[in-house]
Amino acid sequence: MDSKIVSLRSKLEIYKAGSGGGNIADCPVRDVIQGISNKWSSLLMMALAEKPYRFGELRRLVPDISQRMLTQTLHDLQRDGYVHREVFPTKPPSVEYSLTDLGRSMFGPLHQLLQWAELNHGAVRAARNAFDATET
């Protein structure tokens, strides 16, 4: 019986239906997780965990992200405090993105998940194939 189970309901429920207030920020897990569980965030965190990168470098490193989503995802990661953005007065000016301490702290557990993914890719693919075979 660990305590996570006891407090699950309060972590999930963000607000009661009906009158009062209630905001998504009332659920810490959702508030934080939804910022990093989107298509590009974990990928960019992974890149920046290696070393700081400039905008164009990231774009080349992740060739199928659009400039629009790269800008926006970096902006969101910066807003949540995971990423630091620094402009250098070169001509033309260059911008470097790096992880903050908070970003590195968050990358710890994220990295565990990424490693799980790498290790269990085969099992997931197998499950998918099995599922697709029976449902057709």
Added chain:
Amino acid sequence: MDSKIVSLRSKLEIYKAGSGGGNIADCPVRDVIQGISNKWSSLLMMALAEKPYRFGELRRLVPDISQRMLTQTLHDLQRDGYVHREVFPTKPPSVEYSLTDLGRSMFGPLHQLLQWAELNHGAVRAARNAFDATET
């Protein structure tokens, strides 16, 4: 110098621009992570890690998910092998969802991340507020 850094590039790049083939499945991390990094997956994993739930119970537990997305997310989690779906011949029939062994295995690292989120919610909120204050 750990090995994650050495192999970062191969994990990120899914295909070279230009001719040949190349598939998203060539990048294990992306192939697996994109299945679980969406708005509802981690939340449902969290619920099912507690105990098996039926469709309607999940809907009540997560009041702001639409039936459409609940159906679809559960379907995707089942396809990737994390969730087991069992139909009971009651009238009307009821359906129970539970984690598979693979699902429980994946929930290990995911749970670490969720705990980080809970613990660092304050820091993230503070970062957001600071960011919003300077940018206006």
Added chain:
DNA sequence: TAGTGCTGGTCTCTTTTTGAGACTCATATA
């Protein structure tokens, strides 16, 4: 001196994904 490329973006338009909510179907209950 005009043309080209580099930087890190923004703007607009189209396509895809999500959300809201009505509808189904067979049974049970009031």
Added chain:
DNA sequence: TATATGAGTCTCAAAAAGAGACCAGCACTA
């Protein structure tokens, strides 16, 4: 007979993502 139930599906509107043109200032080249 009217209504509720469980687990969805279907349709339509709204939001988000993707594609790709465009922008500014400066350096280098022809």
